[in-house]
Amino acid sequence: MTATPTGRVWKFGDNIDTDVLAPGLYMKSPLAELAKHCLEAVEPRFAKEVRPGDIVVGGRNFGMGSSREQAVMALRELGVGAVVAPGFAGIFYRNALNLGLLALVCADAGQIRADAVLSVDAANAELRDLDTGKRYACEPLPAHLLQMIADGGLLPNLEKKLKIQRSKEAQA
Amino acid sequence: MAQKTPMTLAEKLVARAAGRDVVRPGEVITAQVDLAMMHDSGGPRRVAPMLERLQAKLWDPDKVVVISDHYVPAVDAESAGILDLTRKWVKAAGVTKFHDMQGICHVVLPERGHLRPGLFVVGGDSHSPTGGAFGTYMFGVGATEMCGVLVTGEIWLRVPETILLHWTGQLGPGVAAKDMILAMCAKLGMDGGRYQAIQYAGDTLAGLSMQERMTLSNMAAELGAQTGLIAPDTITRDYLQAVGVSAGEIDIASWQTDADAKVAERHDFDAATLSPMVAAPHSPANSAAVAEHRGIVIEQAYIGACTGAKINDLRMAASVLKGRKVASGTRLLIAPASARTTAEAAADGTLATLTEAGAILLSSGCGACAGYGAGVLAENETCIASTARNFKGRMGAGSSKVYLGSPYTVAATAVAGHIVDPRELLA
Numbered sequence: 001m002t003a004t005p006t007g008r009v010w011k012f013g014d015n016i017d018t019d020v021l022a023p024g025l026y027m028k029s030p031l032a033e034l035a036k037h038c039l040e041a042v043e044p045r046f047a048k049e050v051r052p053g054d055i056v057v058g059g060r061n062f063g064m065g066s067s068r069e070q071a072v073m074a075l076r077e078l079g080v081g082a083v084v085a086p087g088f089a090g091i092f093y094r095n096a097l098n099l100g101l102l103a104l105v106c107a108d109a110g111q112i113r114a115d116a117v118l119s120v121d122a123a124n125a126e127l128r129d130l131d132t133g134k135r136y137a138c139e140p141l142p143a144h145l146l147q148m149i150a151d152g153g154l155l156p157n158l159e160k161k162l163k164i165q166r167s168k169e170a171q172a
Numbered sequence: 173m174a175q176k177t178p179m180t181l182a183e184k185l186v187a188r189a190a191g192r193d194v195v196r197p198g199e200v201i202t203a204q205v206d207l208a209m210m211h212d213s214g215g216p217r218r219v220a221p222m223l224e225r226l227q228a229k230l231w232d233p234d235k236v237v238v239i240s241d242h243y244v245p246a247v248d249a250e251s252a253g254i255l256d257l258t259r260k261w262v263k264a265a266g267v268t269k270f271h272d273m274q275g276i277c278h279v280v281l282p283e284r285g286h287l288r289p290g291l292f293v294v295g296g297d298s299h300s301p302t303g304g305a306f307g308t309y310m311f312g313v314g315a316t317e318m319c320g321v322l323v324t325g326e327i328w329l330r331v332p333e334t335i336l337l338h339w340t341g342q343l344g345p346g347v348a349a350k351d352m353i354l355a356m357c358a359k360l361g362m363d364g365g366r367y368q369a370i371q372y373a374g375d376t377l378a379g380l381s382m383q384e385r386m387t388l389s390n391m392a393a394e395l396g397a398q399t400g401l402i403a404p405d406t407i408t409r410d411y412l413q414a415v416g417v418s419a420g421e422i423d424i425a426s427w428q429t430d431a432d433a434k435v436a437e438r439h440d441f442d443a444a445t446l447s448p449m450v451a452a453p454h455s456p457a458n459s460a461a462v463a464e465h466r467g468i469v470i471e472q473a474y475i476g477a478c479t480g481a482k483i484n485d486l487r488m489a490a491s492v493l494k495g496r497k498v499a500s501g502t503r504l505l506i507a508p509a510s511a512r513t514t515a516e517a518a519a520d521g522t523l524a525t526l527t528e529a530g531a532i533l534l535s536s537g538c539g540a541c542a543g544y545g546a547g548v549l550a551e552n553e554t555c556i557a558s559t560a561r562n563f564k565g566r567m568g569a570g571s572s573k574v575y576l577g578s579p580y581t582v583a584a585t586a587v588a589g590h591i592v593d594p595r596e597l598l599a
């Protein structure tokens with residue numbers, strides 16, 4: 001099952017958009033370069049100081065805007081363990097899950113302390129503040145999506161399914 | 173006889189794609205995709221390595237449309253490489269529905285007769301709800317999800333609720349669909365659509381051309397909806413027949429919301445009292461009547477993008493610019509939405525009116541709107557644009573500011589050098 005990431009919180013406001021996550025000016029650049037500019041328009045420290053496993057906590061409508069997957073890929077490139085928000089823009093949410101980045105809808109995300117360290121339990125759709133012990137309930141993900149994230153995203157998930165299908169066809 | 177279950181247009185479209193008689197909001201279904209559209213930015217260059225990794229072929233090359241519009245025309249070797257890769261890939265993959273540098277995908281797709289009422293279509297771009305103007309269930313996905321569609325021909329979907337945005341009355345002179353959608357963004361906010369289906373309805377719609385309707389559906393994306401539908405009518409049929417779709421393929425009657433179907437929300441708007449609207453930086457939801465922003469000095473005016481440079485948009489601008497000149501110290505850039513738009517505008521004198529006023533013509537494509545091409549902004553510059561989005565840094569430097577308005581408002585502002593109500597010039 002999905003691992004339980006633990007990490008420091010990076011807190012952002014409402015309506016963080018894809019142009020802020022993956023600025024158009026760097027879209028032709030390699031991912032490593034693009035990622036250096038992730039969120040710089042709203043938090044210049046982010047890309048420099050974020051550590052693997054850290055958790056991005058957004059406000060309402062996180063990831064609004066473009067369908068560009070680089071908005072997710074940049075976060076993943078920087079090692080972000082999960083994205084938590086009271087609500088996500090639809091395409092960003094689908095992209096995150098498809099790329100194996102855990103995105104959890106948490107109505108009370110606004111209450112999470114900006115300097116908290118959280119553990120994330122995807123299977124039980126729960127967050128825990130490691131200092132205070134406070135728990136935050138998230139919306140559970142449907143089983144097929146949890147499985148897809150556990151597989152590492154849609155591609156590895158498809159790879160697995162195609163392998164099974166092809167071996168069945170070979171046997172038939 | 174069994175009672176027929178009343179359904180919304182969105183439910184009917186999803187039910188058909190799911191092979192079901194009835195679907196209900198909240199159900200997770202698997203839909204068969206009728207058409208998948210990709211562009212050069214999120215398309216072949218992203219999906220080709222994924223397909224290779226999966227050692228998979230397209231589920232049906234005839235159901236794939238590729239349109240190069242983001243990196244056109246190439247301004248550097250990287251852009252040229254992306255376009256080259258796109259051309260080579262479509263050939264190798266057997267995709268014949270390829271439109272190379274013919275304009276912006278959301279405008280070219282219907283122009284070439286690829287859309288019609290009843291279809292279920294995914295697009296590799298967030299403004300894919302534009303297809304909703306044709307009674308097509310269309311929404312945007314990222315490249316990885318597109319790869320899944322290309323391999324399987326299927327996609328999962330949570331059946332959406334329908335949010336009805338009902339407009340009555342006739343728009344006044346100098347007021348356009350862009351003003352309607354900016355007013356809706358102001359009222360509902362950028363997540364008002366809750367990733368559900370929006371349906372635009374009411375007698376105002378009967379007075380709007382297909383291009384104007386496309387502006388409403390296009391910016392359903394800015395309302396946070398999955399799709400932005402308009403039930404097809406004779407205006408839809410006339411447009412589609414004009415672009416070569418045969419009458420037998422255009423079913424209007426089946427794709428209507430039943431009178432007693434349940435919608436989740438309804439919001440009412442009055443077109444007759446609507447003023448030209450302007451969205452201040454950095455959100456389309458930051459919209460208010462143009463009077464609130466009167467006098468703001470701009471350096472650049474931009475008429476472009478999938479939502480703001482169709483033939484009727486250019487005609488709106490021309491009606492303001494005729495016999496006038498762009499203000500000194502201001503530049504007006506115009507990128508027609510498609511090659512056909514340019515041809516039409518050349519044929520009816522619109523282009524001449526624009527260039528005589530001092531507008532600089534750019535090539536068709538996504539260009540400055542997405543910060544990819546010609547017309548991007550320097551630090552601290554202010555622009556007014558007929559585009560769909562004014563996010564921070566989207567059109568160039570991070571400190572640049574973009575106001576959004578209708579083509580009337582953008583043209584009038586270019587003439588004045590500062591934001592004005594276009595009705596002052598049209599009177």
